[in-house]
Amino acid sequence: MFREIENRKPDWEMCSAIVAGVLGVVFLLPFLKAASEYSGYYYIKSVSGHIVSHSYMWMLISDLNISKSIKNDVQLLLIFVVGLLIGTVIYQTIRGKCELPNAELVFLILISAVPLFGYVLAVLVTHVLETRFVLGAVVGLLSLLAIGMSIVFKRRLIVNAVMVALFVTSLVSGAAKIKGQRATTRKVLEWLVLPNETKDALHARQGQPVYLANWDVFASINYYTRDPEIRKQFAMFYSMSLEKSCCGTGYDTMTRTMLNTQNITHTIVQSYEDLIKEPGEHLVYLPKSEGDWEWTRKALFASHAQMRTLGPMLDGDLVSVISPSGTQ
Secondary structure, eight states: OOOHHTTOOOHHHHHHHHHHHHHHGGGGGHHHHHGGGGGGSSSSSOTTTTHHHHHHHHHOOOOOOOHHHHHHHHHHHHHHHHHHHHHHHHHHHHHOOOOOHHHHHHHHHHHTHOOOHHHHIIIIIIOOGGGGGHHHHHHHHHHHHHHHHHTTTGGGHHHHHHHHHHHHHHHHHHHHHHHHHHHHHHHHHHHHOOHHHHHHHHOOOOOOOOEOOHHHHHHHHHHHHHHHHHHHHHEEEHHHHHHEEEEEEEEOOOHHHHHHHHHHTTEEEEHHHHTTSSSSSSEEEEEEEEEEOOOOHHHHHHHHOOOEEEEEEEEEEEEEETTTTTOO
C-alpha cells in the first residue's frame, strides 16, 4: 500500500493478494464461533501497557533470569534501543545510505511495531494479549538490526568477530538449555517411579481411583508411568468454586480442561463435592507445594476429613481420605 501511495498508481495485483488473504478468515469463522464460548474463562482478564515492553524483552532476551528491579531497567533500555534502531534506519534512508526500498522499510517498521498494534487491538476488541501472540515482530526487529548495524559491519574483522561471538553464544546457550531440560526430565521421571510402599498400597486397592486436581500432573502420569495397572487407577476431580476461591486466581482453567478433554483421556472425571459425600475411603494425590491450580490440600483440611498418608507419590503423597459426611 505504501508503494501505491509512493507511485501514485494502484497495484491491482497487490490489492487482490491482500483481499484474498483477508478472505481466508472466512474458513476460520466456524472455529472462532466454537471457541468463543470459552473466551470468558481465559485466565487473562485484563491488558496492561506493560505487555508491550515485556514482549520486546521476551523476544530479544527470552527467559533471562534476573530480578524484577533489574528487569524493569532492562525493559526501558530495550525500548530505547528499539527506538534508536528505528531512528538510525530512517536516518540512513534519508541520507540515501540505505539500499532498501522505502516500501520494504515501512513494512519492517510496521512488523516491529506489532506488539503496540496488538495492545491496541486487545484494549479495543479482544481484551486478551500474550507475548506469543506478537512474536512475529522479531522478523522486523532482526531485519532492522541488520540494517542499522550495516555501517559497523563494513570492516571484515568486525564481521568475523561478531559471527564467532554469535556462534559461541548460541552453542553455550543451547548446551545450557539442553542440560537444564535433561535435568527437568530426569526429575519428572524420578517422580514417576513409585516407592514399594506406595505400590503396595495401590495394588491392595486395585481398581480404586486415585484422584488429583491438576490436569498437567495427570498428563505426566497418564503418559509416562510404566506400570499400566497403576496408570489406569488415576482419575481427576474438579471444583469450579474451590479452584476459583482457593487458588486466588479467579479462574477455573483446570476444571474446564478436565471436562473438555474427558472424551480424549477416557478417564474418570468427578466433581469433588459429589466425591466427598460418598461413603468409604477415597485415594487422593496430595502435593506438598501449593501451585497456582492446587486447591486440594486447603479443601480437604477445611472439610475436616480423616487423612492418612499411604506413601510418597511424585512430589507429594498418596493419601487415604474419609470425609465426615462419607462416614454417615
